[in-house]
Structures are given as C-alpha cells and as structure tokens.
Amino acid sequence: MKIVIAGGTGFIGGQLRKTLFSKGHEVVVLSRKxxxxxxxxxxxxxxxxxxxxxxxxxxxxxxxxxxxxxxxRWDMRRKKQIYDSRILPTRALVAALSQAKEKPKVLINASACGFYGDRDDEELSESSKPGDDFLGKLCVDWEREASIAQNLGVRTISLRMGIVLSREGGALRHLAFPFRLGIGGRLGSGRQWMSWIVLEDLISMILFLIDSQVFGPVNAVSPQPVRNSDFASLLAGMLKRPAWTFVPRWALGLGLGEVSAVLLSSQRAFPGKLEAAGFKFRFEDLSSALDFALNRH
Ligand SMILES: NC(=O)c1ccc[n+]([C@@H]2O[C@H](COP(=O)([O-])OP(=O)(O)OC[C@H]3O[C@@H](n4cnc5c(N)ncnc54)[C@H](OP(=O)(O)O)[C@@H]3O)[C@@H](O)[C@H]2O)c1
Incomplete structure (x- = not known):
C-alpha cells in the first residue's frame, strides 16, 4: 500500500512510519522540514x-x-498554537483530498480522549457528548474538519487516542519521572480515570482500521481504563519505588495553570467500535502494558 503520514516524524508517527516500512509498504511523510x-x-x-x-x-x-x-502554560498565544497546529493541517489535507483526481480510500485523523472533557465515573463510548473545556472544543472542531472528507467519498476516522504508553518515550517518561526520584504519587484525589493505549497496539489498530469498513470517531484506548491512584500504585510497584505521596489539585493548578486539566480530568473511555469490528488488543490490562513499556523483558 502507499501510505502518506502527516506528522510522521513525531512520537507516534515515527514509530508508525518504521512499522509500515518494515512491512514493505510505500510510505511518504509530510513534514515542515x-x-x-x-x-x-x-x-x-x-x-x-x-x-x-x-x-x-x-x-x-x-x-x-x-x-x-x-x-x-496555556496562555492565549499557546492555545492558538495548539489549536492551529491541529486544525490547519487537517483543513489543508481535506482541501487536497477534495482536489485529488485519484482520492485515497481512507483518512485517519488524530483526535484525543480530551474530546470528552472531565466526566467523573461516566462510561464513555463514541456516541457520548463532548466536553466544553478547551480540549473538548478543540477536538470537536478538529473532528468536524476531518469529517468533511467523508462527504468527499473518503472513509474518514477520527482516532480519539488515550494516553499513549511506550518504551520509546511520550507521556510515560513524564509520568514515571517523579516515581524514579521516589517522589511519585497520585495526582489530586487520584479518583480520575485514565484511558490509555500501548503504542504497539495503537499502530496495529491503525493498520486494522485501514483495512476495515469503520468510519467516524473511534476510541483508541485499551478496554481497561484505570483510576489515577491505581495507575500510580502500579507504576510505583513496577519501578520498585514508593507511591506514598500525592500532588494536591491546587499545587498542580499553581504550577501548571490550565494544563493541569490534562492530568486531573477523568475520562473512562471504552473501545466499543474497535471491539465490535473485531480488533484484538495485545495489552488489555495496565499491568502487562507497563511491564512491556518499562522494558523489563
Ligand atoms: N502521544 C499521546 O499520548 C497522544 C494522545 C492523544 C492524542 N495524541 C495526538 O496525536 C498526535 C500525534 O501525537 P505525538 O505524541 O506523536 O506528537 P509529536 O511527537 O509532538 O509529533 C507531532 C507531529 O506534528 C507535526 N507538527 C507539529 N506542529 C505542527 C504544525 N504547526 N503544523 C504541521 N505539523 C505540525 C510534527 O511534524 P514536523 O515537525 O515533521 O512537521 C510532528 O511530527 C497529536 O495530534 C496529539 O495531540 C497524542
């Protein structure tokens, strides 16, 4: 297959690019460099x-x-950068699809579980309503831009990714850092749900979706979200470090400003569409996922 990856130099895109090459696909990366x-x-x-x-x-x-x-920190300038760096590339790609003589069969566009905002214990499926915070509104606009391609006859998927865990870096490196120093613990009350996915499963999922008939939003998350306090205990145990401390909500707010919402928002999302389509996860539970991602083999 010929596959074009915009953002194919990043944490997820770089690994996807390497996997696709290794499977013999023709890959072209769109990059600003x-x-x-x-x-x-x-x-x-x-x-x-x-x-x-x-x-x-x-x-x-x-x-x-x-x-x-x-x-x-999310000041107005930073928020505009975050917003524009998602909306404008999506818009440019969809415009290119509309002009293409030989249109691609499928567009898989990034989105995030941030779509749902802060939802306490609610079980979230692809048909749940969006949140009304900054990330929720951003994801709504992002998905709307992508969905225009569906009307052009290109099957379009918005991939609502959870926190992507990998031994290659990404969020896990940041999350594990305080634990490695022995000062890790739950964030805020620790009751908030974390939806996560191992990078290797995410890449298998993208390959699966290319060949499927699935379209619309897809929750790219493992079937077993966990509370932040459970994540913290498990991570501490794997790293053989204590998890006795915690970072209060107010301190996160003081240190990070509005960005703290990313760590404190609760998203208990389930991969209903992927499971209905027959996708099989390699890492369903956090214990095996962290064991793999922390490179203990
Ligand atoms: N990692 C996660 O846990 C996670 C979770 C949920 C959703 N997501 C979403 O998945 C996507 C990829 O995440 P990632 O972790 O792989 O990100 P990343 O490592 O930061 O890579 C992002 C890519 O975006 C491109 N890019 C950045 N700013 C751009 C701009 N202004 N215009 C055009 N391209 C730009 C860069 O490509 P060039 O520099 O080569 O142009 C880079 O390859 C992001 O949209 C992210 O929000 C990630």
Whole structure:
C-alpha cells in the first residue's frame, strides 16, 4: 500500500512510519522540514502546494500533526498554537483530498480522549457528548474538519487516542519521572480515570482500521481504563519505588495553570467500535502494558 503520514516524524508517527516500512509498504511523510533518511515531502501544514501530488493515488492518509499540549502554560498565544497546529493541517489535507483526481480510500485523523472533557465515573463510548473545556472544543472542531472528507467519498476516522504508553518515550517518561526520584504519587484525589493505549497496539489498530469498513470517531484506548491512584500504585510497584505521596489539585493548578486539566480530568473511555469490528488488543490490562513499556523483558 502507499501510505502518506502527516506528522510522521513525531512520537507516534515515527514509530508508525518504521512499522509500515518494515512491512514493505510505500510510505511518504509530510513534514515542515526535509529529511534524507526516508521519503518525505515538505509542506507548511496549512497551505496548498506541490506536496498535494504526494496524496494522489495513496491508499491511506494518516494525519498525526499537532504541537505538544503539555509543553508550556496555556496562555492565549499557546492555545492558538495548539489549536492551529491541529486544525490547519487537517483543513489543508481535506482541501487536497477534495482536489485529488485519484482520492485515497481512507483518512485517519488524530483526535484525543480530551474530546470528552472531565466526566467523573461516566462510561464513555463514541456516541457520548463532548466536553466544553478547551480540549473538548478543540477536538470537536478538529473532528468536524476531518469529517468533511467523508462527504468527499473518503472513509474518514477520527482516532480519539488515550494516553499513549511506550518504551520509546511520550507521556510515560513524564509520568514515571517523579516515581524514579521516589517522589511519585497520585495526582489530586487520584479518583480520575485514565484511558490509555500501548503504542504497539495503537499502530496495529491503525493498520486494522485501514483495512476495515469503520468510519467516524473511534476510541483508541485499551478496554481497561484505570483510576489515577491505581495507575500510580502500579507504576510505583513496577519501578520498585514508593507511591506514598500525592500532588494536591491546587499545587498542580499553581504550577501548571490550565494544563493541569490534562492530568486531573477523568475520562473512562471504552473501545466499543474497535471491539465490535473485531480488533484484538495485545495489552488489555495496565499491568502487562507497563511491564512491556518499562522494558523489563
Ligand atoms: N502521544 C499521546 O499520548 C497522544 C494522545 C492523544 C492524542 N495524541 C495526538 O496525536 C498526535 C500525534 O501525537 P505525538 O505524541 O506523536 O506528537 P509529536 O511527537 O509532538 O509529533 C507531532 C507531529 O506534528 C507535526 N507538527 C507539529 N506542529 C505542527 C504544525 N504547526 N503544523 C504541521 N505539523 C505540525 C510534527 O511534524 P514536523 O515537525 O515533521 O512537521 C510532528 O511530527 C497529536 O495530534 C496529539 O495531540 C497524542
């Protein structure tokens, strides 16, 4: 297959790119910088241009663009960067799809469980309503931009990813850091639910979805979300460190500002659509996931 990955240089996209290459697929990365190590085409992530020819006749376009949501406090300028770095590349890709003579069969566009906002113990499926905080509104707009491609005849999926766990880095490195120093613990009350997915399962899921008939929003999460306090205990146990301490909600708010919502919001999401389509997870429970991701083998 010919697969175009926008954001194919990042944490998820880089691993996806390597896996697709290893399986013998033709992969083209859209990036704002030129690369020699793999086939890439330069774009600016917002305007039309010659890069559009790269998507002609592709089997799939996968869009994983977006600036980190956790680096830096969310002032107005930062929020605009976070928003624009997701909305504008999606809009540019969909415009390119509308002009393509030979349209790709499927667009898989990143989204996040942040779509749901802060939902306490509610069990969240793909049909649950969105949250009304910054990330919730961002995800609604992001998914709306992507869904325009469905009306162009391109099967379109918005992948509502949970926290992606990997030995390659990402959120787990940040989450594990205080534990490695022996000062880790639950965040706030620790009652908030965390929806997570192992990177290897996420990549298998993307391959599965390319070949499926699934469309619309898809919860890209393991079937077993956990409370933050359970996550903290398990992580501490795996790292053989204590988890006796905790970071109060007010301290997170003081230190991180609005970004603390990412750590304190409760999202108990389930992968109903993936399971109905027959996807099989390699890592269903957090214990085996952390065991794998912390590289203990
Ligand atoms: N990692 C997670 O736990 C997680 C969870 C839920 C959702 N997600 C979402 O999944 C996507 C990928 O996440 P990731 O962790 O792989 O992110 P990442 O490592 O930060 O990579 C993001 C990619 O986005 C591109 N990018 C950044 N700013 C851009 C802009 N202004 N215009 C165009 N492209 C831009 C970069 O490509 P170039 O620099 O090569 O242009 C980079 O390859 C993001 O949208 C993220 O919100 C991630």
């Amino acid at each position: 030129p690369y020699q190590e793999f086939p890439s085409v330069v774009w600016d992530g917002k305007s039309s241009g010659e890069w559009q020819s790269a998507i002609e006749g592709a089997d799939a376009v996968i869009n994983l663009c977006g600036e980190s949501i956790i680096n830096g």
